[in-house]
Amino acid sequence: MTNAYNPHGVTWMESSAAGCLEQETVEWLCRQAGYPKTAGGLFVSGGSIANLTALAAARHAMLAETEYSSGVVYLSEQAHFSVIKALRIMGLTGEQIHMIPCDDSLRMDAFQLEQAILQDEKAGKKPFMVVATAGTTNTGCIDPLSQIAGICSSHGLWFHVDGAYGAFALVSEKYRHLPEAVAQADSLVWDAHKWLFQTYACSTVLFRDRKYLAAFYSSDPEYLWDAAAENAEINYREWGIELTRPARSLKLWLTLQTLGTDQISDMVPHGIDLTQQTESMVRNMPEWEIVTPAQLAIVNFRYAPQGISPEQQDELNTAISQRMMEDGFACVLTTRLKGRTVLRICSIHLETTEEDIRYTIQRMDKYTRILKEELVPNFSVTINA
Ligand SMILES: Cc1ncc(COP(=O)(O)O)c(C=O)c1O
Structure with missing residues (x-):
């Protein structure tokens, strides 16, 4: 109009x-x-x-x-x-x-x-x-x-x-x-x-x-x-x-x-709930850590396996984000917090579902396994499925 x-x-x-x-x-x-x-x-x-x-x-x-x-x-x-x-x-x-x-x-x-x-x-x-x-x-x-x-x-x-x-x-x-x-x-x-x-x-x-x-x-x-x-x-x-x-x-x-204001008020928590779910999914994955908890629909986390340097972990997290972008299912970009590279999810879109989040995490996990072998070939650990 x-x-x-x-x-x-x-x-x-x-x-x-x-x-x-x-x-x-x-x-x-x-x-x-x-x-x-x-x-x-x-x-x-x-x-x-x-x-x-x-x-x-x-x-x-x-x-x-x-x-x-x-x-x-x-x-x-x-x-x-x-x-x-x-x-x-x-x-x-x-x-x-x-x-x-x-x-x-x-x-x-x-x-x-x-x-x-x-x-x-x-x-x-x-x-x-x-x-x-x-x-x-x-x-x-x-x-x-x-x-x-x-x-x-x-x-x-x-x-x-x-x-x-x-x-x-x-x-x-x-x-x-x-x-x-x-x-x-x-x-x-x-x-x-x-x-x-x-x-x-x-x-x-x-x-x-x-x-x-x-x-x-x-x-x-x-x-x-x-x-x-x-x-x-x-x-x-x-x-x-x-x-x-x-x-x-x-x-x-x-x-x-x-x-009306009531409906808008009901729409807002959706994104917050989704990042809380993201946080709990990531917490259940060994070798991943939550860097900042779900706050106002933003959560930051990082793949941080033992046995490789923090710099290699940074590299791995950057590569995970790049692979996710190439994949095209979800946009998981990096940011820097406390001197380290972390992955950030912000989920305020009303059409994003819990299933979308679950698929996103599964895809990240899949790419993490592949990338780890590529980037750190002699290092093998089990990553949670
Ligand atoms: C806290 C904060 N302030 C300001 C801005 C800038 O807003 P805009 O992109 O609408 O110019 C942003 C954008 O992400 C933001 O997160």
């Missing part, structure tokens, strides 16, 4: 229906996040642009332009690379991007965060924002949001949560509690094209107080004076980076109207 009717989602005058749906849908998302009435936001193309949109407005809210060069942002080593990309686009140097180590579960270490802030404050720098992640891309874990919110509040910092992947839990009755303290975030990124089952491109930026978006993005070009917003109307061009933009909210709005 958006392609066929092609509404210009820029000003209320040109597309009030699109504006109205966007406002309603954003309000619904803000309610899921537990935000107050001051909240607001807009639809953008994806999580990367959403992070950029939020972080640039946040800096404007927190620092005078003369302070930009001494401003420091904190994020964990597991933050999505789009955050660093956004900060670079904003002109921050490497020294202004303070990477915080993670704890053993690969969540941002809140103690180290506070130490880093204290150290930077002492050095005369201007800490102004912490970027936490609700649902990291590698492992699906959620940073300790409550603790981070407390640290931000006591040091007067902006608290941004990248929930591009994990904020979906907010619509699930069963998992709503997981991103606790998200309501305290000053800004939140939430991708509808990830776990709200939308086609690309559909993401949102939500602010606890929408005035900070307009304060940064609003402009007043004379050729748009006739389309100025009146009363409660919103011209979304004044809240974000884009001028011409499609009516991205329509599809999510229609999904909500068609399915």
Whole structure:
């Protein structure tokens, strides 16, 4: 519909229906996040642009332009690379991007965060924002949001949560509690094209107080004076980076109207259940190890037989992934965690079944036997069938 009717989602005058749906849908998302009435936001193309949109407005809210060069942002080593990309686009140097180590579960270490802030404050720098992640891309874990919110509040910092992947839990009755303290975030990124089952491109930026978006993005070009917003109307061009933009909210709005929130709430656990099943299947296979447990539908594991070096194990796991890709049944790619190559399964597609997962594991097992002989010919062990 958006392609066929092609509404210009820029000003209320040109597309009030699109504006109205966007406002309603954003309000619904803000309610899921537990935000107050001051909240607001807009639809953008994806999580990367959403992070950029939020972080640039946040800096404007927190620092005078003369302070930009001494401003420091904190994020964990597991933050999505789009955050660093956004900060670079904003002109921050490497020294202004303070990477915080993670704890053993690969969540941002809140103690180290506070130490880093204290150290930077002492050095005369201007800490102004912490970027936490609700649902990291590698492992699906959620940073300790409550603790981070407390640290931000006591040091007067902006608290941004990248929930591009994990904020979906907010619509699930069963998992709503997981991103606790998200309501305290000053800004939140939430991708509808990830776990709200939308086609690309559909993401949102939500602010606890929408005035900070307009304060940064609003402009007043004379050729748009006739389309100025009146009363409660919103011209979304004044809240974000884009001028011409499609009516991205329509599809999510229609999904909500068609399915209703109860059904959406019931759909979310499917992916989580599948990775829990994956985890227990892998745990039953000798010589395989779970590197990070099933969290928000992501699980990481590794084939790690005794008797070969960790580097050979890395090579073997990379080869298993390549063989799975050639096979074409399931996409099991690698990532690096704690210095080692691991296999990662993320299973949020609604049509993926437990049987699909079982076949995937069986195929992996089959290729592992073959590859082990090829890569480590003199090494023979029994692999679980
Ligand atoms: C946590 C997180 N943030 C941001 C992004 C970027 O989102 P997009 O691909 O929609 O730009 C991703 C994508 O995987 C992500 O997992």
